Amino acid sequence: MRSWAEIDLAALERNLDLIRRAVPPKMKYVSVVKADAYGHGILPTATRLMQSGVDLLAVANVKEAAEIREMGSGWPILVLGPLLEGEDSALLEYDLTATLSSPAEIPRFQEKAKCKGQKVKVHLKVDTGMGRLGIWWEDAQALIQEIEKVDEIELRGLLTHFADPSDLDFTSLQRERFKKIYDSIPASLKADLMVHADNSSSLLHLERDSIFNAIRIGLLQFGVSPKKESLFSDLPVEPVLSFHSKLAVVKELPAQTTISYGRQHQLTRKSKIGIVSAGYGDAIPLHCGNRAQALVRGQSYPIIGRVTMDQTVVDLTDAPDDLLSGEKVTLIGKQEDQEILLSKLADDANTIPWELLCSITKRVPRVYTTNRE
Ligand SMILES: Cc1ncc(COP(=O)(O)O)c(C=O)c1O
Structure with a gap:
C-alpha cells in the first residue's frame, strides 16, 4: 500500500469505556458518527x-443513517441534521429518530406517520445561542405544546448545542435557557426524555447533578482531545487513527535548490530529500508544509516546501545512509518512542482536528486492527 490509515477499533472501545467511567453512571452515551465516523469508516466503527x-x-443526514441501518436493524439512530422534504419517508422506512427544529416539520412528519399507521420519533433541538439549527429557545415552549397535540409524533429527546464551551459564561447562559424550556415540559412528557448537550469540548464543565442524562460525543471517543487544558486531556484516551505512507524516492539535491510549488523552501546545504507518496489528495494538509514533521524509523524529519496533491517532501539529510525508498513514513501516529498527534498536525496546518479527520480522502484505504494493547 502507498498510503493508509490504521484504525484501532480496540482503542475506540477502550476510549468509550474511559469516557463512560468519567461521567455519572446515569449518563446515556450518544455516539456521533457523522461524516463517515469522522473519517474512521462508518460501518466498522458503528458496528464496534x-x-x-x-x-x-x-x-448528520438520512443517507448516513440508511448506511448504518443496512448493518443493524435494531440500532437506534438519531439524525442530527434537518430532513429535506423528500426525505421524510426515510424516517419510518429505516426506523430513525429525527431532530425536529421547526413548526413546519410537524405536519410533514404527521402525514408520513398517518400513511404508515406508525409514530415518528423526534428529539427537539433548542437553539439556546448556537445560532444554527434548532427552534429559538423563546419559541420552544409553544412548539412543544404543538408536538403534544399530535399523536403521531413521539417526543423522545431534548437537546441543544454549545457555541463555545471555552466561554463559561456564555455556556452557562445556554444551559439556563435550556433548563427553562425543560422545566416547562409537562411531567408526563419528561419521563423518558433523553436530555443532552455536552460534547467532547464541554465535558470539562459537565454539570453532574442536572437535568442532563446523556452526553453526545464525537472527537474524544476517537482519542483526540479537543483542548489541551481540558480535564479530559487527563483522560488517557488513545488515538484510534494513525496515517502512514511510504518514501517513493530518496535523492540528493545541491544547496540553494528550491523545493516544490511556489519555491517556498530553499536548501541551505547539499541535502538528501525523501518524496513521501502522499499529499493533500490523501490526508496531508496543504498548510503544514514547512511546519510539520514526519517520522521515519522512529526519527522526526521536517516536511519542507509546499505539500502537493500526491507528494510531500521531507528533509532526510540527517537520516542514516541506508534509508531508502520503500521505507514507512508516519504522518499521524507513533513510531518507536516518537508520536505525532493528530491535533499537533492540525495545529501545524492551521486547522482543527475535526476538519483534518474529515479530509482523509477516499483514496486512503482504512486498515482495521482490533487488538492492539
Ligand atoms: C450537534 C452535534 N453534537 C455533537 C457533536 C460532537 O462534537 P465533538 O466531536 O466535539 O464531540 C457534533 C459535532 O460536530 C455536533 O454537530
Whole structure:
C-alpha cells in the first residue's frame, strides 16, 4: 500500500469505556458518527460502537443513517441534521429518530406517520445561542405544546448545542435557557426524555447533578482531545487513527535548490530529500508544509516546501545512509518512542482536528486492527 490509515477499533472501545467511567453512571452515551465516523469508516466503527454498548448513534443526514441501518436493524439512530422534504419517508422506512427544529416539520412528519399507521420519533433541538439549527429557545415552549397535540409524533429527546464551551459564561447562559424550556415540559412528557448537550469540548464543565442524562460525543471517543487544558486531556484516551505512507524516492539535491510549488523552501546545504507518496489528495494538509514533521524509523524529519496533491517532501539529510525508498513514513501516529498527534498536525496546518479527520480522502484505504494493547 502507498498510503493508509490504521484504525484501532480496540482503542475506540477502550476510549468509550474511559469516557463512560468519567461521567455519572446515569449518563446515556450518544455516539456521533457523522461524516463517515469522522473519517474512521462508518460501518466498522458503528458496528464496534454498538457492540460496545453505546445507547444511540448520531449521524448528520438520512443517507448516513440508511448506511448504518443496512448493518443493524435494531440500532437506534438519531439524525442530527434537518430532513429535506423528500426525505421524510426515510424516517419510518429505516426506523430513525429525527431532530425536529421547526413548526413546519410537524405536519410533514404527521402525514408520513398517518400513511404508515406508525409514530415518528423526534428529539427537539433548542437553539439556546448556537445560532444554527434548532427552534429559538423563546419559541420552544409553544412548539412543544404543538408536538403534544399530535399523536403521531413521539417526543423522545431534548437537546441543544454549545457555541463555545471555552466561554463559561456564555455556556452557562445556554444551559439556563435550556433548563427553562425543560422545566416547562409537562411531567408526563419528561419521563423518558433523553436530555443532552455536552460534547467532547464541554465535558470539562459537565454539570453532574442536572437535568442532563446523556452526553453526545464525537472527537474524544476517537482519542483526540479537543483542548489541551481540558480535564479530559487527563483522560488517557488513545488515538484510534494513525496515517502512514511510504518514501517513493530518496535523492540528493545541491544547496540553494528550491523545493516544490511556489519555491517556498530553499536548501541551505547539499541535502538528501525523501518524496513521501502522499499529499493533500490523501490526508496531508496543504498548510503544514514547512511546519510539520514526519517520522521515519522512529526519527522526526521536517516536511519542507509546499505539500502537493500526491507528494510531500521531507528533509532526510540527517537520516542514516541506508534509508531508502520503500521505507514507512508516519504522518499521524507513533513510531518507536516518537508520536505525532493528530491535533499537533492540525495545529501545524492551521486547522482543527475535526476538519483534518474529515479530509482523509477516499483514496486512503482504512486498515482495521482490533487488538492492539
Ligand atoms: C450537534 C452535534 N453534537 C455533537 C457533536 C460532537 O462534537 P465533538 O466531536 O466535539 O464531540 C457534533 C459535532 O460536530 C455536533 O454537530
